[in-house]
Amino acid sequence: MKxxxxxxxxxxxxxxxxxxxxxxxMVRLANKYSSEMNVNIFVPDLHSIVGPVDVDxxxxxxxxxxxxxxAGLKLNQNVHIYRQSYVPAHSxxxxxxxxxxxxxxxxxxxxxxxxxAGKKSVDVGIFDYPVLMAADILLYDANYIPVGEDQFQHxxxxxxxxxxxxxxxxxxxxxxEKTEDQVKFMGNKEGVRIRDLxxxxxxxxxxxxxxxxxxxxxxxxxxxxxxxxxxxxxxxxKIQYDMFNQPGISNLLQIEALINDxxxxxxxxxxxxxxxxxxxxxxxxxxxxxFLSDLQENVAAISDDMIYELFEVGEAYANDIADKKLLKLxxxxxxx
Numbered sequence: 001m002k003x004x005x006x007x008x009x010x011x012x013x014x015x016x017x018x019x020x021x022x023x024x025x026m027v028r029l030a031n032k033y034s035s036e037m038n039v040n041i042f043v044p045d046l047h048s049i050v051g052p053v054d055v056d057x058x059x060x061x062x063x064x065x066x067x068x069x070x071a072g073l074k075l076n077q078n079v080h081i082y083r084q085s086y087v088p089a090h091s092x093x094x095x096x097x098x099x100x101x102x103x104x105x106x107x108x109x110x111x112x113x114x115x116x117a118g119k120k121s122v123d124v125g126i127f128d129y130p131v132l133m134a135a136d137i138l139l140y141d142a143n144y145i146p147v148g149e150d151q152f153q154h155x156x157x158x159x160x161x162x163x164x165x166x167x168x169x170x171x172x173x174x175x176x177e178k179t180e181d182q183v184k185f186m187g188n189k190e191g192v193r194i195r196d197l198x199x200x201x202x203x204x205x206x207x208x209x210x211x212x213x214x215x216x217x218x219x220x221x222x223x224x225x226x227x228x229x230x231x232x233x234x235x236x237x238k239i240q241y242d243m244f245n246q247p248g249i250s251n252l253l254q255i256e257a258l259i260n261d262x263x264x265x266x267x268x269x270x271x272x273x274x275x276x277x278x279x280x281x282x283x284x285x286x287x288x289x290x291f292l293s294d295l296q297e298n299v300a301a302i303s304d305d306m307i308y309e310l311f312e313v314g315e316a317y318a319n320d321i322a323d324k325k326l327l328k329l330x331x332x333x334x335x336x
Contacts, residue, residue: 003038004029005142007084010060011048014067016215016224016288017194017204020258021148025186027071028261029146034078040140041068042318043083046090047132050125051115063299065307067217070298075310082314084136089322093135094128096329097161100168101131105160110153134158139322141174146186148193150203152179169332173325194255197231200247218296221289228252228285239274249277252284259287 006026008018030039043061065081073079084090106112109130116122133154137145138161145155155176162173177185196202198213208214215224233248241264243250257267271280330336 001036001038001078002143003040003140004033004144004146005040005042005137005140006146007042007044007047007136008064009044009048010055010057010064011051012055012206013060014064014217015194015204015206016217016255018206019067019071019217020255021192021194022146023067024071024258025192026146027068027073029144029186030079031072031074034074034076037078038140039079040142040318041065041073041079041081042087042136044136045083045085047084047129050123050129062304062307065310066299066302067295069302069306070295080314080317081310082318083311086311086315087139087318087322089139089319089326090132090135093139093322093326093329094132096326096333097131097134097138097165098128099333100161100165105157106130109157111150130154130157131161134161137176138162138173139325140318141325143174143177144182144185145176146182148203150193155179155182165329165332169329172329172332192254192258195247195251197227197248197251200232200251215288215292217292219292221292221296224292225285225289228288229281231281233277233281237275239271239277239280241268249280252280256280256284256287259291 006022008014008022014023026041030041033039043064045057045061048057061083068081069075106127111129112127115126130153133151134157137155137158145158147155156179159175159178162175165172166175176182194204196204196208196213197215198208198210202208204214206214206216212227212230215227219227231248231252233252234246236246236249239249239253240246241250241253253267253271254264256262257264260267274280327336
């Protein structure tokens with residue numbers, strides 16, 4: 001069976017961008033393919049301690065899984081839920097892959113350059129983050145890794161490390177699909193990237209200083225609606241999807257499509273020729289408000305005990321699979 005793998009950091013609260021860009025597409029893919037593929041949904045808590053941690057990680061770990069279930073994730077024997085730090089092979093595989101990585105290729109990672117720009121001191125974890133991501137993927141022979149476009153470069157590094165290892169030691173790792181095939185599998189022409197509501201040139205970020213720039217999943221529905229109504233648009237005076245020239249309007253169209261599980265082109269066609277930005281904002285605000293209300297109600301109905309039961313089963317599975325893959329590389333390196 002092929003494997004789909006995804007994880008969502010829990011170092012801070014989740015935004016609507018995290019939900020629409022990563023979590024919801026994953027739930028829909030899982031429900032579509034879990035009868036024929038393994039679906040690994042893990043909590044990357046080791047990734048989450050890179051940089052400042054401003055939440056209770058254990059609490060947020062449970063909450064993040066509740067979001068998956070509240071979003072409609074259907075559970076069966078092929079859906080595996082586990083915590084990264086409860087599978088020690090992730091940490092050791094990171095170290096082994098470090099010995100096969102170079103400073104040059106890691107220093108060229110766009111996210112590292114952005115996060116380290118202008119700083120005198122940078123956490124090693126920020127530099128090494130892509131190698132741990134590669135370990136997360138390669139331990140399970142994952143074929144498809146649904147991520148946003150900001151992670152495409154890391155996927156290419158993972159592919160390179162897999163090919164480098166296989167060329168040196170033989171058949172160790174399954175090479176993940178190419179980026180263009182990943183995107184095709186996810187059903188998007190490009191990775192989903194929900195934009196900042198104040199500055200739509202940027203991605204919606206948990207760390208943005210302005211509260212109006214982001215919608216948190218814990219926001220009251222009426223608060224989120226007000227943020228949509230105050231979102232930055234433009235002076236073009238025409239509702240159309242043009243992320244380059246009209247990122248604010250395009251972002252609203254994208255949010256409306258994703259929340260309502262409609263093809264983006266259908267939403268674009270619905271608003272084609274319209275000029276009243278306020279009408280679009282009212283519609284999106286209504287959709288976001290209803291979405292948050294339903295989501296928060298569904299999350300409240302899920303018990304912590306249910307989540308821990310899923311972890312217990314999923315981590316037994318994950319440790320078995322990951323330990324076997326780790327041993328394979330350990331033997332190739334003459335460690336075993």
